[in-house]
Amino acid sequence: MRSFLLPIAALTLAATLTAPAAAAPDDRISLVRVDASPEQVAALGLDAVDGTADVVLHGRADAEHLRQKGFRWHTLVADLTADAARTRAADAAYARSVAVSTLPSGRTAYRAFADYDTDLDRLASTYPKAARTFTLPHRTLENRTVRGLEISHDVAASAHKPVLVVTGVHHAREWPSSEVTLEFAYDLLKNDGTDARVTGLLDQLRVVVVPMVNPDGFAISRGLTYEMKRKNCRVRDGQLPGPGECAASANRSYGVDPNRNYGAAWGDNGSSANRGSETYRGAGPFSEPEVTNVRDLVSGLQATALISNHTYGEVVLRPAGPEEDLYSALGTRLSSANGYGSSALRVGGMTERWSYYATAGFGFTVEIGTGNFHPAFGPGVVDQYMGTGTRLGLRELYLRAAEAAADRTRHGVLTGSAPAGSTLRITKDFTLTTATGQPVPTHLESALTVPSGGRFTWDVNPSTRPAENGMLDESWTLTCAPPGKPVAVTTKVLVRRGQQVPVDLAACAA
Template structure:
């Protein structure tokens, strides 16, 4: 665990010593809350006399943000390269941050007042706006019944393009999880098409995530008959070549509690509007917190499991809590929750080639890996290209999820590493979990002011790009052949995978847990003849290796940093630049900025540094207690970089900085050489297996199996 955050006090050293560093293999890390929070801190929170604030804690490194999460405070998960936002309920919360050596700036000085103002703004907008520019025309947040009505309405109006969907499991409280399938001949689920899956509300309080998901369903269907030929043609290409599945509310129980709660607006224990988790009751819940209902119980909103920490992929590692009352509680076992398992089954039974799980908030497009120690995904170039393309439309930051902080058990990490389908989390907006509708839904979806994406396209265009990518043959795999009428072609495999080494509540680390997945795609040959089944690659990314590249030239020679004349006053800053070369002169896998200064006391003399890339965005920072500060920049693009030096404490002519930039070759790829295969089988109407083939197919490839219903006819 990093202990590098600014101003590391002796009190903080004691606190850090109480945390246990876990192994990094398979993404193990320190659990949220371990050693510092046994659940009592959050359970003690009520609507106290103290004014509730939101603060941005200064945490420029991923390790720093992970440490903030570990303190057991109420972390909003809104983070960026400068820090992470935390809800301070009282003076005790503030003291915890101080004792740990963190500083912060206040972003919301009275959360209750802001929440009430947002509520008034929503009421005014709904009262004064007859119809918004959204595809549905909505002017206010939906209730759960509204979602059901809208899905029923679309299914009724577009009967050949839609198929109502109920996921395999009911929720903890027995509710069905509803969705809608959208495609040409939508009811033919065995059509072999690739699938784009769009989901919302894994976290109950994140209402815009469900709104955006529902709006895209309206968008697709209305566009199919649009008067504008370009709009109409685009929708018809998407729906004829792929299937779109929308599940607006995954966490039905939690959402109904959050949406129907009496507003308090203070994030306290009994502020059910801010419920995040589902309604399960952990086996670890103390007896005094049992009883009551999900919407009214002794533990308030804190009972339940964080569904986006419960997926089996790398479950049990860093970035999720083993403490039952934590907002990021991972659940009692990998994939233990019926809602999580329902999504797993859906993805396992369809060729989901692109998946987006919508959340709020941070203006981010996140891609695997979600844990730094996992290493870059073998499909990093493809994942990044699509993520960047979506971010260009919604003006969000596109990055690997681990660059925010470690997160184990997330949806896209399981989906990608096990099935090979490209997976993303989109964090909508930057103003809160469900801020004013006009901003968080209308503006962010359409790309209208005050959203940062005004004039670009917004999430509306980002989703269209994702749907088109799902149908892109170069981004998944295909199996083709021929079969007589009345046969069913099944493409399947059964796999066993390990979780992370499992971090225990006391901080110790146990062995990984093995879990099983069965992936199945089917195609029905109603008329016989040739068929094409779109699938993900046969070899799971989990076993394929890790991304890297071989150098095409030596790395660049060391570049000294020129310190400007004079020294800025404490609190002031100065800047200098350096050049990064590209091919054919140099092939740089990393640029390593190292800056030091003479000092006898790390708290008396201290400099902070930020590196800004050629496009004007930050690419790294050093704002710790370390001397030298070292900033590693992966795959630096050629151009001019700016180093901003902040005189944090005691910088003077005697304690001025010097530095240099060294360069390293890129990491080579890790190619395991292991290949997995799909089992392709043909069955008749009685279910009798007539023939099978084992097929190895990579991303972008098409493999022929001939007449799989007849032995000995295999052709590549």
Template sequence: MRKFLLILMFVLITLPLFAKDMLVEIDVHNRNNFKTIYRGKFDIVDRQGTVFTLYIKDKQLDELKSLGFSPKVLIPDIQKYTAEGIKRGARIDTSLTGHYHTYAQTVVIMDSIANANSSICKLDTIGYSVNGRLILAMKISDNPNKKEDEAEVRIVGCHHGNEWPSSEIPLYLIAYLTEKYGTDSYITDLVDNREIWIMPIFNPDGHEAQTRHNANDIDLNRNYGYMWTADGGDTKAYGQPETEAMYKWSQRENFTLGLSYHTYHPAVNYVWNYTPNRAADSTMIYQYAQIYGDSTTAHGDSYWVTEGYDWYQTTGDLNDYSYGIDGVDDVTIELCHEFMPDSTELDSTWHINRGAMLATINKAGQGIHGYVIDSVTGDTIKESVINITEIDWPVFSDRETGDYFRDLLPGTYTVEAWANGYREKTISGVQVYSDSGTKLDISLAPDTTADYYAFKLVEADIDNASTPVINAHTSWALGKPDGKYVPLNNNGQIVLDMGQNTPILGNFTVFEGDDGTSNETYKVYASNTFNGPWTFIADGSGTETFSISGSGLSSARYIKIKDSGSNASSGSTAGFDLDAIENIKTNGPIAIILKDSLDDTGGDGKLDAGESASLYLMLKNVGTDTLKNCTAILTTNSAYISIFDSTCNYGYIAAGDSTYGNDYYTISASDSTPSQYEINFSLIVTGESYTDTLIYSLTTGGHSDYLVLDLDPDHSSGPVIDSILKALNYNGSYTTTFDSTVFPNYSSIFVCTGIYSNNAHIDNTEGNALHNYLVNDSGRLYIEGGDVWYYDPSQGYYDFCPDFGINATSDGNSDLATIGGITGTFTAGMSFSYSGENSWIDHIDPTGGGFVIFDNSSPAYNCGIANDAGIYKTVGVSFEFGGLTDGSNNSTKSALADSIMHFFLGNTGLRNNTAYSLANGKELFNVKNHFSNKLNILFVSPITSGAKLKIYNVTGRKMLSKDLNIRKGINKFSLNTKLHTGVYFIYLKSNNKEFKRKIFIIE
């Protein structure tokens, strides 16, 4: 603990040296001006619809007027307003009732409480402000001078210096916990089983001057290194001594949950703030936020619970940094209904928030925890990564003790753990119970042959106003190259920590992810401090190996990859795509699996049930010496897979070279192999004085009935659609992540974009991916959204209207009422009242092959169009499925969902090709690929069964025989054949029924 000699108290508040600050309100009628506000130097403190409340400098008032706004001044002088509020009752006492406290008073109170409660309190200085003031944090725990295997909670006040209530409520909590410890069993249990860190004032200089910003006029809550932009006024992330101190403190400690306090509009604001998409832990994050909100409701003031982006967008804030970098669920709590309410309101504000704060501290103990341990020495591993397979967002072991804590909702999970120098480990069936922690120590076996990889993210500045990367999964840059990648965006950059004990000493390899554009360019920098100075290493292109030799650095802990700004890719995969950074640990040969290729019986590049395949694996030597006399043996423990030829000879592989070898592996999948199932293999690679085991995996083929792609920030429809389709026994998946590589695995896709102002926009890259799914995969596509048809295309987003047979006629209004089905279509007889979001509902008419399936009663306009284009089918609506109210008979959401699926999976086929009927009116279609020996067969089956397919020519000669596994819904098979122009007969026998049809092939 820092020792304090004496602090003189001055109740008189000195006048600030900052320019005068103001609070103004503007109405942004034109949504095109939203970006002007977001990307301008205007600090947003509230948004209600189109009305923004801005914290500005007085000189910015004229700037707003010049932009065409008519600002209404709410507070003409923030400093004067704050000073007047303080004078109403500043004094020192440890009961803290009804008084504001200056920074100096707060320091004395914290020091006094720490000295009086030394058995449970530790006062620490985590850093200094621009003007040298102490940034203090109090640790409250039963053993405050010892780090234990306990969940750590971080509570931070006063990022913005004028928001004084945000420092008072954490101060109340310090006093309350210390006063109640030993007498209140609930509080005693929390203190005994948590490490609670409380920092009332993070911005001492701003607090002292009553200004939002710090002494360098920088908004500290826009200065962190996750999706940082220059919005906060600085030239780089972590550019202020306060935010640098927060970063270092958060790396030294290992927080589980966090609360960050602000004022102006009572709210519980959870991540993300930079994107409308939900976080990987969105279900837990929302539930915890709702617990806080519900508690405030029960205690006198109902705080609004909102995802940050839904309120207004921010970049580089503490919430997003905490979750994006450290895996900490950090929530912003906005107190009060103004910046500086009368001090007499502080007691009631504390009462409203007390139960919620305690509930959050309690929830920090729900999940899994333990130590990561070296299985040979028994020592803890200080830098390890713990991931939950079902969530795929990591947390990290404590850098000092090796313990970890992962907050989770009750359920059963699969836990993955890895560390540099150790073999990965996966533990299945880990059970988590409500309000309790499951102890799980994880032992990792040392691996002296393995190379090292980036261990943790430091900074990700990849958000860009013109081409935003939405919901970038930045943790995918960690660990080994695995095909998952992080797009850096145009001119974006990412900084990675290679590990304190595993810095780069020589060579390292940057692996490029495959977004369809190869050899994208970037710049590489290295440093031994997280925020520079940076040493330029080299320009890079694609996957490339670099060396720090000659750079002047003998080692490098941190690597920065910056996009060159000249790559052709755009949209959600813009810029260089980073898969991994490998620290090549030692001299000698090192083999990795660089590429794979599957030549299967069906010819679609996927291993289906009952199918055999030739598997080609390319090895690359990323080491420094030639790999001599290399051979490899493929093995698997999967009961579904048989390996008939398991050995391949790769010969000599020079450093930097790659080869498929002179052979391939022959594998087959049993008839019972599940669709979309991951098969894991081990490839045992040997050479002269070299042995290594590489992990390889592939996913089996087959189709699922549907994918719900929920891009709607509010998730108003996606979960409803998914739940109903599952109840109707359709097989499918739900996701909030746009990943076009999985689209061919689904017979139909339901895309939810939402209604303004809680809506997502589909850019041209994403739109083209959905278009390609329609035309290349005979897709079935449903899209809903209030702006996706008319407004979004006018703003440069993808125009789906041609694909959907839609003519968008108007941006609409807020006038959805009764939505009626159309006679003669699959919605005949349906009628729904509408209670969903209802703003700017696009008006749409049919064109081409489109036909109306829904209209609005009054005012009369069309709001649903279906289209049967032969090769694909679509349904487009401008309302939210989740906003429909169930009525009688077939006017239910379940009946509508089933009708859409019947429309999608009913009469299917390829335009301009001969169709021939099977059972129950289903149809089978065939078309030959003119540029290969592949015959593509697409059909729909009402059941799941096995089948035998045979093809004969007109002389009766059998040209092909194949066993198929047919599933209910759309089936697509791509068969390798050498069929030339002519007439052929297809026999398909399934479920004791046989169907015979004649086909024509024209080359």
């Protein structure tokens, strides 16, 4: 493999040689590809596209930074904002020429901000037995709510099933990531009962979608106030932004990168301590409400698989870890559905680096498409979701993720008997550590009501927990409270990946 870092002596020369070609760096926002590895690019503190060697240069200073570090690059898009305006013209033409797309919703154009709430409510009211909306516990910095949809057969009685979590728009400008998340919800609900594969999956698991994790940022990008906005609205650490402050042009560079703010390996490579950086990690792990929302959601579910959607790069990313063979095989199975690549990426504070190290559920970042963060709707959303040629589309990728989430060889199962209506609860408490040595107390908790008949089968994540060097032999603490009574049984249950463990709860009936 070639070395990407030039020797020091060559740096000055390289900078001199590339100067004429790069003489245009001005205050336009451009997209460049650096001659370096994704990890080297991530370490620059610039606006890097995760898992690729592409970087968004926000004007002269960024280009100068790259030059001073001795890197070579070439320009992919000289003016991203102008490119996006051309894309909108293409979008308008597409929407005029196509009445209904092949997408599950039939949409022909990017949703506006308000369409997300409308669609979530529409799905829940059209499919009341199989879908219900929920609101995440924390309001955003600009006081918005974050909502999602839960999907399964008899969704109100599906707490025993394993869960696939799918999220979109951690990053504001990555519009396709929220589109495809919602399209997957449409897909499952519209095809339930007619498509055997979808119907079988909704028997076996719950799918939980949160299309828009970062609505404050999305409103600014989608509203074209600052179309290339990536982060959230944290203008100053620890403070709420004043009215209009986040959108003000003077504050464009501020905000926390929600996908660097999670509490596992927070502060590690690929995240910045500088609040003006596009990969600013925040004042501390889980300092941002958008991120504690996802943490609290995932900590209360048995999310045996998780997909965090982003654009772009055509790659499925996972954290490096102790179960690399199993994890990478699954990554390849997902990525091959749509002709994407698959790789492990060591970047601090990313969603699935936390979710895997906290819950042992297999999480992935899916970097959708190529060339821009929200390309024309036809190629950028319709083709990516439905597939073209030999590419089967994100649809197939997500269905494979759902199958993996339901596959009992990949997680654990608890079985037993207790009086019908008893409340079973499993909890775990442990401490994760940031790259800066800070402790991150972590609490996982899920509950189940024992069904009539008294027998339960509960799909859970392994109680054993991934650590850098192997799996830690930890247990779930399981409690049983008979209907209307206090906890009668507290017991420890060790369950490994692929194991089914019977639990003796006789004392709960006594």
